[in-house]
Structure formats: structure tokens, C-alpha cells
Amino acid sequence: MARGKREHQLYVTVPSLFRCPISMDVMKSPVSLSTGVTYDRSSIEKWLSLGHKTCPATMQTLPSTHTTPNLTLRRLIHLWLSQADASQTSPSPISKQQAADIINAEFESDSLAKMIAFINASEENLKFVALSNDAISRFVKVFANSDAIRIREMIVDIFDLISRENGVRERLNRLILESDYCRDCLSSFTSILQKGSAESKVKSAKILNLIAVNPESQRKIAENLGLLYELYILANTEANNSAVEAGLSALLAISTSRPVKKELIRFGIVRTVGKILSGSDYSSAVRAVIEKACAILETVATCTEGRGAISEDADCVVGIVKRLMKCSGAATEHGITVLWSVCCLARDRVAQEKVAEVNGLTKVLVVMQSDCSAGTRQMCGELVKVLRAKTTKSNLAPYETRTTHITPY
Known part of the structure; x- marks a missing residue:
């Protein structure tokens, strides 16, 4: 479809019945849940794949995640699209x-x-x-x-x-x-x-x-608490990776002062990022989201309140360890910085134990021997010293931190 025509189609009035409640786009393959609400197949399957057991529109618990094609609505949408193509022309x-x-x-x-x-x-x-x-x-x-x-x-x-x-x-x-x-x-x-x-x-x-x-511009945007909160809500849009990435990117750009970071922590940014990191999706589509999620954690970890919130969120700490070396070099370095902040800088024993329980020592050693920055390698070394004391039954006990071969994970 030509670019101009695609832009024009955005301004055709779309019947609300034809829009997916999640993506707000015209549904290509409408399917209904047991609650009777209809969604586009790709959107609802994404929602369910994240482990949700509720209907996004009604928040009712689903007795079954089975979906049924809404053939009647599909025919109506196809008819409307064909009529719209015939009657609508691009602006002169x-x-x-x-x-x-x-x-x-x-x-x-x-x-x-x-x-x-x-x-x-x-x-x-x-x-x-x-x-x-x-x-x-x-x-x-x-x-x-x-x-x-x-x-x-x-x-x-x-x-x-x-x-x-x-x-x-x-x-x-x-x-x-x-x-x-x-x-x-x-x-x-x-x-x-x-x-x-x-x-x-x-x-x-x-x-x-x-x-x-x-x-100065970062301060002016961040001072509008309503705007700050709406960006946080956008970053919390689980079924839309583009929205999450855009929201996190904007928050990263303006979260440069402690008051702003404290507001984000109050909103629940750590809990939101913890859910993102604990997901099971490792596809390329979510890599940019994971990278931004790790970066925002690194940002809030620079204040005491942020380190405390991260340490208290089991999903967050475990999710960071799980994503090390699984996304991008930048995401891994952000993750190591966060782990160092809570385990070494804050010396939080609960966080140390959580990292050790999910084989964090092995992951940190892998990162340490990868092509990471000197600063990241130094933080890895300090993490190894802390985590070894917590890892009593690790099969890594005989290994030195400078070894060139470690047990795979």
C-alpha cells in the first residue's frame, strides 16, 4: 500500500465494533473468549502467552482460554473494508x-x-x-x-x-x-x-x-506529573511491545533527577519491569523492550529507594539474572549494574540470596569472561566475591574467576 494512502486510511472513521479492544486497530482475524468479548487473534494470543488468565476488557477470570472465530464479525469487517476502498480516495x-x-x-x-x-x-x-x-x-x-x-x-x-x-x-x-x-x-x-x-x-x-x-527540557516534561504517569501507563501496556518501548524510552529520557525516580518507583515501575523481565518471550521483537527495561532499572537503582524496591521484588531480581546474555550486550551490562547496586553497593542480603538461588554466580562468570566493558567486568568480580559466600552447593566452587572454561548453564 502506498505511503500516502496508508496515512489517509488512518482518518477513515472506523466503527468501534471493528476495533480490537487491545490494539485498537481494525481486526484481521476476530476471535471471541468465553466472556463474549471479541479480540484480534494476534493480540489476544499475545495476552494469553504472557500467562494472563483474565479477559483484558472485563478482567473476569477465564474458565477456559479457548477462542472461537467470530465469522459473522469477520464478514462484516471484510464488507466494510471493501466498501471503504471503493468509496474512499486519497486527498487530492x-x-x-x-x-x-x-x-x-x-x-x-x-x-x-x-x-x-x-x-x-x-x-x-x-x-x-x-x-x-x-x-x-x-x-x-x-x-x-x-x-x-x-x-x-x-x-x-x-x-x-x-x-x-x-x-x-x-x-x-x-x-x-x-x-x-x-x-x-x-x-x-x-x-x-x-x-x-x-x-x-x-x-x-x-x-x-x-x-x-x-x-531543563527534561525537568519541564517530568514536572508534569499527569504526563509522567501516563507515560508509565503506556510502558505498562503488556500486549503492545511498541507502546512499552516508546513509554520506557520517554521515561528514560526524562528520569534524570531523584524526585522523578522516586515518583516512578511510587507508580510501580519496578514491579512493571519485573513482569517484563520474568516473561518467557525471548524473540527479537521483545529485545528492544528488555534493553529499555534493564536501562530504566539501572536508572532507578541510583537512588536508595530504587535499590530497596528492586531488592524487594523477587520477579525483578530473578528476571535480571534470567535475561543476562539472552538479549543484547547493552541489556546485560545494565543488568549487571543493577545486580551490583543491590548486592554490593546496598549489600542487601535478601537480593544476594535470590541471585544465588537462581544460579546467578554462573551467569555473572559467563558475563565476566565475555566481551564486556572494563567497568562491567570489575562489577562482575565484586559480585562473584559476594555470591560465592551465598552459593554453598554450587558446582563452581573449585573454579577461579579467571578460568577460561566454566560449567555451561
Whole structure:
């Protein structure tokens, strides 16, 4: 499907019955649970594979996880899609002058749809909008002042499209966070994260991550506790890896002060990350999520409250050990730093025992002899000294930390 056509289809009004309650996208293969609620097959299977035994929409306990194809709804969706394809056409191409006229006029959903189609039509059109200070300032002003969630979503789409151009990030930072519109813009992002589509939520988190370019901008975003909480909720969207990654990335970008870290701990970020790490999915699709999850733990582990919360969460500590050397080099180094923080820096005996019980000593030795950084290797050495004292029956007792061959795990 052409890029312009795909963007246009986002603005076709979709009957709510046709949307999956989890992904909020049009269902491709609708199936029903025993509760009578219908989901897209891929979304509900992902939910169930994470070990959930409840219906996501009603939170009722499921007597059975069996799903039944909803053939009637499937036929209705196919009929609606065929009629939509026949009746809907992409917005008529507009000239640069017409695009300029739209920028200087009152924004409506139709005119913004034309603008999005214009931007998608060519790289030249994208640059025309991205390099226009007047255009970006107008978009920011309307984004701050509009009460219509759809207008806000479409402007976020435009921000997302033009953000890859050089200089746009800095201009968005200046116009959104250094102007009189700052509070209203952040409130608009909050409203999208509360009420917008799944795709708009992800794009909003990405834009917030993009404009958090310095300590001052990070502080301004983080001080909006409603926005901070909604980003945490986005990172807690278990059935949508893109949403979780976007939420965690934005939180990482703005969690630079102790008060912010304490708020995240209060929200339950450690418990959320513990659930992510304790999952059984090792596919490439979740690697970016795991890496961000380990990074956010490393961030909160820099404060006393964070180390305490991590030590108290069995899923979290065990999940870190389980994921060592199973995701990426960065995730492993983040994980080692967290384990060192609770076992060596905080000297938490409960955490030490939990790590030892799940063969953490073996994992740490494996990391120690891998191609890790010097700092990580040093932390591994300190962890080995602590964990050996807790590992009384380990078959690693005769091994020295510098050995080149260790028992596989």
C-alpha cells in the first residue's frame, strides 16, 4: 500500500465494533473468549502467552482460554473494508501554495489530512514543511490551543513525519518547551496519552523523547506529573511491545533527577519491569523492550529507594539474572549494574540470596569472561566475591574467576 494512502486510511472513521479492544486497530482475524468479548487473534494470543488468565476488557477470570472465530464479525469487517476502498480516495494532491494557505488558515481535520498527504507525497514536500519556521510554530500553537483530540493527533502525526529532518528536533524543543505554550502543549500530550489511539500514543511518547534534549527540557516534561504517569501507563501496556518501548524510552529520557525516580518507583515501575523481565518471550521483537527495561532499572537503582524496591521484588531480581546474555550486550551490562547496586553497593542480603538461588554466580562468570566493558567486568568480580559466600552447593566452587572454561548453564 502506498505511503500516502496508508496515512489517509488512518482518518477513515472506523466503527468501534471493528476495533480490537487491545490494539485498537481494525481486526484481521476476530476471535471471541468465553466472556463474549471479541479480540484480534494476534493480540489476544499475545495476552494469553504472557500467562494472563483474565479477559483484558472485563478482567473476569477465564474458565477456559479457548477462542472461537467470530465469522459473522469477520464478514462484516471484510464488507466494510471493501466498501471503504471503493468509496474512499486519497486527498487530492495540493500545491505548495495551497499547503502554505492551509498553514495560514484555521486547521480542520480535512485540511490537516491534505497536509499529511502533501508531506507524504515527496521528500521535497516534507522538507518544504519541515524547513518552514512559520509552519512548525503554527502547528505548535494549534496543538496547544485545540480542544479536539483528533486535531491534536493529526498534528502529532505531522511532528512525527518531519522530525527526522535536521534542525526540527531543536525547533520543536524551543517552540514546545521554551514558549508560552509549554504548559498547554504538555497538557495536549497528556490528553492524547489518555484518550488517543494506540498509534498516536506511541508517536506522542516518541516526540517527548525527541525534545528532551537537555536537563531543563527534561525537568519541564517530568514536572508534569499527569504526563509522567501516563507515560508509565503506556510502558505498562503488556500486549503492545511498541507502546512499552516508546513509554520506557520517554521515561528514560526524562528520569534524570531523584524526585522523578522516586515518583516512578511510587507508580510501580519496578514491579512493571519485573513482569517484563520474568516473561518467557525471548524473540527479537521483545529485545528492544528488555534493553529499555534493564536501562530504566539501572536508572532507578541510583537512588536508595530504587535499590530497596528492586531488592524487594523477587520477579525483578530473578528476571535480571534470567535475561543476562539472552538479549543484547547493552541489556546485560545494565543488568549487571543493577545486580551490583543491590548486592554490593546496598549489600542487601535478601537480593544476594535470590541471585544465588537462581544460579546467578554462573551467569555473572559467563558475563565476566565475555566481551564486556572494563567497568562491567570489575562489577562482575565484586559480585562473584559476594555470591560465592551465598552459593554453598554450587558446582563452581573449585573454579577461579579467571578460568577460561566454566560449567555451561
